Amino acid sequence: MNFVTIDVLVFGAAHVCAKSDRVSVRIAQPATAADVLAALAAQHPQLAFTLSAARLAVNQSLAQPRTAVCALDELALISMVGGG
Amino acid sequence: MKALALIVDGALTRQAETAALAPHTESLAALERGGTVGATLRFEGIVRETEADLNNTNAPRALAALHYQTYDPMAQRALQELANSVAQQHALTSLIALHSRGRVEVGQISFVLVAHAAHRAETLAAITQFIDRMKKDLPIWKLPDWKVVG
Numbered sequence: 008m009n010f011v012t013i014d015v016l017v018f019g020a021a022h023v024c025a026k027s028d029r030v031s032v033r034i035a036q037p038a039t040a041a042d043v044l045a046a047l048a049a050q051h052p053q054l055a056f057t058l059s060a061a062r063l064a065v066n067q068s069l070a071q072p073r074t075a076v077c078a079l080d081e082l083a084l085i086s087m088v089g090g091g
Numbered sequence: 092m093k094a095l096a097l098i099v100d101g102a103l104t105r106q107a108e109t110a111a112l113a114p115h116t117e118s119l120a121a122l123e124r125g126g127t128v129g130a131t132l133r134f135e136g137i138v139r140e141t142e143a144d145l146n147n148t149n150a151p152r153a154l155a156a157l158h159y160q161t162y163d164p165m166a167q168r169a170l171q172e173l174a175n176s177v178a179q180q181h182a183l184t185s186l187i188a189l190h191s192r193g194r195v196e197v198g199q200i201s202f203v204l205v206a207h208a209a210h211r212a213e214t215l216a217a218i219t220q221f222i223d224r225m226k227k228d229l230p231i232w233k234l235p236d237w238k239v240v241g
Contacts, residue, residue, distance in 0.1 A: 016162070019160060019232030019234060020232075022160065064162070064230065083162055088232055089232055090190055090202065090229050090233070091136045091222060
């Protein structure tokens with residue numbers, strides 16, 4: 008099985024918790040947005056509190072769980088937003 | 092112009108708002124002269140002096156400021172799409188949404204929403220729906236800058 012490591016941009020409380028604007032996850036290819044969220048939960052348990060209603064943006068657009076993800080994509084964790 | 096949404100660096104002071112809207116002055120003036128607007132509703136979001144502290148069972152804690160993080164350019168696009176959607180759904184004459192990025196101190200304005208419509212009911216409904224959807228969907232986060240006590 009082919010594995011890749013991908014950065015995921017994090018914001019807000021996740022940013023504070025990670026002490027960085029991004030975290031890395033190692034996932035098997037081919038992968039989906041749901042796979043990335045599952046990998047975040049498994050490999051970064053300190054972010055679990057942000058993941059219950061989290062979504063993934065792939066290349067600046069909200070992804071569906073089955074959206075394919077590859078190593079060249081820009082990924083962002085969209086969770087616990089709070090504008091206003 | 093039906094809907095206009097902009098992300099602005101820093102607090103939404105009167106000067107910042109004027110500068111942000113300067114390129115649209117003509118269309119805004121035409122709107123006011125148009126005769127179709129019977130209600131204008133303006134909402135301002137202001138940074139409160141306390142915020143729930145996630146590290147302390149959500150207890151209120153004194154703030155110095157909020158720092159608004161945006162995921163750009165998705166945040167700008169999503170804000171504009173939300174403004175378009177709400178303006179259309181409520182048959183508004185126009186909708187202007189301005190949101191801060193970066194540091195906004197306690198008491199300063201971080202969000203402005205102005206709805207124009209033929210009648211007040213549309214503006215009231217639009218403002219409420221916009222804010223509800225913004226807080227659920229838009230990639231904008233606020234990080235507390237806690238007040239140093241003592």
